[in-house]
Structure formats: C-alpha cells, structure tokens
Amino acid sequence: xxxxxxxxxxxxxxxxxxxxxxxxxxxxxxxxxxxxxxxxxxxxxxxxxxxxxxxxxxxxxxxxxxxxxxxxxxxxxxxxx
Numbered sequence: 001x002x003x004x005x006x007x008x009x010x011x012x013x014x015x016x017x018x019x020x021x022x023x024x025x026x027x028x029x030x031x032x033x034x035x036x037x038x039x040x041x042x043x044x045x046x047x048x049x050x051x052x053x054x055x056x057x058x059x060x061x062x063x064x065x066x067x068x069x070x071x072x073x074x075x076x077x078x079x080x081x
Contacts, residue, residue: 040062041062042061043059043060043066045057045058045059046058047074055074057074059074
C-alpha cells in the first residue's frame with residue numbers, strides 16, 4: 001500500500017505542473033517597480049596606537065563620502081593635523 005501511494009504521489013508531482021506550464025498556467029513576470037534594496041554597508045575603522053602615543057587608522061568602506069566623514073571625525077576627536 002505504501003509503495004502504491006508513493007508512486008501516485010510521484011506521478012502527481014511531476015505530471016500536473018508540466019501540463020499546466022504547457023498551457024501557460026505558470027508564468028513569471030518581471031515587475032520593474034520592485035527592486036532589491038540592499039542595506040548600506042558601514043565604514044570599518046581599524047585604529048592603532050603607536051609606541052610614541054600617536055594614532056594611525058585604516059578606513060574601508062563602499063561610499064567615499066562616508067570614508068571622508070569618518071576620517072574627518074577621527075582627526076577632530078584625536079586632534080591630529
């Protein structure tokens with residue numbers, strides 16, 4: 001009985017979607033008003049303190065404006081010229 005039900009299930013899974021796709025039942029439409037919105041990646045800062053007490057940092061990110069803002073803010077906070 002289990003074997004018969006498995007064969008029937010497999011037949012139904014593969015037979016009906018193929019028929020409805022041929023008739024145009026399944027169609028995927030592209031909607032241009034829907035866009036994939038990706039979150040903004042943050043600026044990453046690696047701050048290092050040197051042995052003489054000064055600081056150096058490495059800033060990485062995707063947006064140049066965010067990188068320059070972070071650099072300016074670090075220079076203000078650490079009072080570096």
